[in-house]
Amino acid sequence: MLKIENLHVSVGDKPILKGINLQVKAGEIHAIMGPNGSGKSTLSHVLSGKAGYEITQGSITYQGKDLTEMPPEIRAREGIFLAFQYPVEIPGVSNIYLLKAALNAVRKHHGQPEVDAMDFLTLVKHKVKLLEMDEKFLYRAVNEGFSGGEKKRNEILQMAILEPKLCILDETDSGLDIDALKVVADGVNSLRSPDRSFVMITHYQRLLDYIKPDFVHVLAHGQIVKSGGPELALELEEKGYSWLEGQVAA
Amino acid sequence: MSTVTTSRYVTEYDAIAAKLPGQNLPWLQQLRKDALARFSANGFPSPREEEWRYTNVSAIEKKLFSPVLGFVSHPNLQTVDADWLKSQQLEDAWSVVLVNGHFSIDHSKLDGLPEDISIMSIADALVGAKNFSPLLETYLGRAVNIAEHSLIAFNTAWFTDGVFVYVPAKQVLAKPIQLLNIVTEADAMATTRNLVIVAENAEAQVIETFAGLNDAYLTATVTEVFVDQNAQLTLYKLQTESEKAYHFGGTYVKQAKDARFTHHNFAFGGLLARCDIHTELDQASECELNGLYLGVKRQHLDNHTRINHLKPHAISREMYKGVLDDRARGVFQGRVIVAEDAQKTDSLMNNRNLLLSNEAEADTKPQLEIYADDVKCGHGVTVGQLDEKSIFYLQSRCVDEETARNMLTFAFANEMVDKIKIKSLHDKVLEQVLARFPQEGVEKDWL
Numbered sequence: 001m002l003k004i005e006n007l008h009v010s011v012g013d014k015p016i017l018k019g020i021n022l023q024v025k026a027g028e029i030h031a032i033m034g035p036n037g038s039g040k041s042t043l044s045h046v047l048s049g050k051a052g053y054e055i056t057q058g059s060i061t062y063q064g065k066d067l068t069e070m071p072p073e074i075r076a077r078e079g080i081f082l083a084f085q086y087p088v089e090i091p092g093v094s095n096i097y098l099l100k101a102a103l104n105a106v107r108k109h110h111g112q113p114e115v116d117a118m119d120f121l122t123l124v125k126h127k128v129k130l131l132e133m134d135e136k137f138l139y140r141a142v143n144e145g146f147s148g149g150e151k152k153r154n155e156i157l158q159m160a161i162l163e164p165k166l167c168i169l170d171e172t173d174s175g176l177d178i179d180a181l182k183v184v185a186d187g188v189n190s191l192r193s194p195d196r197s198f199v200m201i202t203h204y205q206r207l208l209d210y211i212k213p214d215f216v217h218v219l220a221h222g223q224i225v226k227s228g229g230p231e232l233a234l235e236l237e238e239k240g241y242s243w244l245e246g247q248v249a250a
Numbered sequence: 251m252s253t254v255t256t257s258r259y260v261t262e263y264d265a266i267a268a269k270l271p272g273q274n275l276p277w278l279q280q281l282r283k284d285a286l287a288r289f290s291a292n293g294f295p296s297p298r299e300e301e302w303r304y305t306n307v308s309a310i311e312k313k314l315f316s317p318v319l320g321f322v323s324h325p326n327l328q329t330v331d332a333d334w335l336k337s338q339q340l341e342d343a344w345s346v347v348l349v350n351g352h353f354s355i356d357h358s359k360l361d362g363l364p365e366d367i368s369i370m371s372i373a374d375a376l377v378g379a380k381n382f383s384p385l386l387e388t389y390l391g392r393a394v395n396i397a398e399h400s401l402i403a404f405n406t407a408w409f410t411d412g413v414f415v416y417v418p419a420k421q422v423l424a425k426p427i428q429l430l431n432i433v434t435e436a437d438a439m440a441t442t443r444n445l446v447i448v449a450e451n452a453e454a455q456v457i458e459t460f461a462g463l464n465d466a467y468l469t470a471t472v473t474e475v476f477v478d479q480n481a482q483l484t485l486y487k488l489q490t491e492s493e494k495a496y497h498f499g500g501t502y503v504k505q506a507k508d509a510r511f512t513h514h515n516f517a518f519g520g521l522l523a524r525c526d527i528h529t530e531l532d533q534a535s536e537c538e539l540n541g542l543y544l545g546v547k548r549q550h551l552d553n554h555t556r557i558n559h560l561k562p563h564a565i566s567r568e569m570y571k572g573v574l575d576d577r578a579r580g581v582f583q584g585r586v587i588v589a590e591d592a593q594k595t596d597s598l599m600n601n602r603n604l605l606l607s608n609e610a611e612a613d614t615k616p617q618l619e620i621y622a623d624d625v626k627c628g629h630g631v632t633v634g635q636l637d638e639k640s641i642f643y644l645q646s647r648c649v650d651e652e653t654a655r656n657m658l659t660f661a662f663a664n665e666m667v668d669k670i671k672i673k674s675l676h677d678k679v680l681e682q683v684l685a686r687f688p689q690e691g692v693e694k695d696w697l
Contacts, residue, residue: 048646051638072645081646088643092661098647101657104649141661158647 008057018222034219077109079165147181185210285406290516315439351440393474394502426455436465491519543572545578574610
């Protein structure tokens with residue numbers, strides 16, 4: 001699904017990622033943990049194609065294709081979905097319009113006809129119910145005036161409609177109370193499937209209580225300093241990050 | 251001290267004066283005489299004046315536009331394409347047409363208008379139709395004075411016709427009234443003076459639309475509005491003049507106690523367009539001023555608003571938005587004045603500008619003058635480009651960059667379009683917005 005090899009990324013002259021290696025196979029859930037400033041968000045932005053990052057070395061391959069030259073919207077249409085840490089408010093564009101525009105862009109990309117208006121509405125309403133959202137959110141402007149929890153739910157709704165192959169969750173648990181976290185986690189869990197992979201970027205282990213990862217990686221100073229199973233997250237919870245940060249470039 | 255050379259318009263005035271309406275009315279003769287004297291002394295406004303510092307109108311003096319005279323209420327419309335004219339008229343409104351500054355009864359649609367509501371040529375009203383002359387004497391020039399600026403003096407001295415609208419007390423109009431202003435001749439000037447009176451407890455909606463054939467011409471129009479106690483008026487202005495035209499339009503409003511006035515200003519057309527909206531608020535009255543200016547190519551669109559809180563407990567809300575592309579320039583000068591007596595005033599003014607090109611320019615100048623001590627007044631202005639974070643967010647949701655930019659631009663403008671309560675007008679304005687900006691990927695059935 002996704003293969004990152006010796007990835008070096010700079011912002012301006014400042015190197016942020018310094019040789020990341022990561023392989024994600026279909027159906028796997030990987031958690032990337034690390035302290036603030038370790039490069040977690042940079043990794044998610046580089047994967048989704050945000051401007052302002054320079055890849056100085058290494059490669060990113062997604063489903064056998066070189067990702068680095070692909071514009072963000074093509075990555076998205078190819079099945080990469082970034083759930084934002086801070087979803088952006090878009091006044092004047094309704095949620096349902098964006099959902100429809102996005103879904104149709106994906107379908108067009110794959111040579112499929114536009115979705116039928118009635119079928120679309122049925123699909124959206126079904127997913128909205130699943131995420132315990134109010135239907136009126138569909139007709140409001142994208143994320144405008146939404147609470148933190150509502151924004152994150154909205155991200156998962158978009159994910160549920162677009163059915164991506166690789167989901168990157170960037171600090172999805174931040175700003176969520178425990179009830180909202182459960183709803184979001186249930187939404188993610190319901191999307192787990194043998195041909196869909198997840199990369200969860202998180203500071204805390206809390207999210208991992210609800211979405212069980214197959215692998216946990218620790219990112220520090222732009223490198224993955226330790227990888228392991230879910231038990232590694234518990235160890236981090238107990239000991240913090242400092243015992244690992246010494247291992248950089250060891 | 252600089253001397254003002256006499257305007258060429260003044261030298262031409264004697265030749266046309268006799269053909270202007272109201273010759274038999276001494277009060278109007280005096281008003282016109284004073285206005286002419288004022289204009290002769292000052293000429294057109296100069297960029298040295300604070301209220302005109304962003305807008306240079308010297309082209310009007312250079313071009314010398316001429317009034318179209320020789321008829322009163324039956325202008326020759328053979329040259330106007332009937333389909334084009336029809337496309338400008340709103341289906342669900344009573345409409346009157348002004349051609350080259352003259353009321354055309356032939357093209358007006360007033361079927362079913364209740365008898366006690368008057369919508370007529372102001373020239374006719376002045377010559378005594380239905381005995382409105384004393385009323386006109388009382389109201390004309392009372393919402394705006396010739397001392398305001400010299401284009402007001404110009405309009406007062408030169409106006410050829412206009413529309414007089416009178417909605418008597420307690421009448422609630424079933425349909426909006428459209429005042430359709432069109433100019434069909436090159437180098438013509440259309441100087442119209444309108445008077446709208448909405449009496450106590452009455453309710454009305456009026457739509458002023460401006461359009462012209464693809465020529466250079468001048469529109470210089472003034473609308474005086476009186477909204478009496480507890481009455482309501484919603485006034486829309488859709489300015490889609492030709493791209494070579496000059497447009498100067500002023501709307502001057504007096505609101506009595508508890509009166510509500512809402513204005514929606516869509517400034518889309520013209521090479522150089524200036525729009526003034528002034529309102530005076532009496533006790534517990536409310537006003538809402540909305541505006542959207544869309545400039546492309548080398549358009550210059552200037553909008554001035556003045557909200558004068560004279561008495562306590564009045565509320566004013568203002569939101570003006572501008573989208574400027576190419577080398578267009580947008581100007582917003584908004585003044586809110588709160589008199590010493592106007593305690594508990596609640597006022598909010600906003601101006602947001604979106605620049606789509608590096609050569610586009612927005613000048614914004616909000617002014618608050620507060621003389622009372624117990625008031626709530628706020629204002630905010632922004633000038634910026636499309637938000638890169640929003641563009642990336644849309645791209646990450648499969649939307650290509652160009653469509654994302656179009657969606658965000660359209661969404662920015664659409665907020666103002668969405669405020670329109672009249673279906674046919676809403677669709678017409680929407681069509682105009684889409685015609686002015688690339689809308690690849692933006693669907694018309696915006697959900």
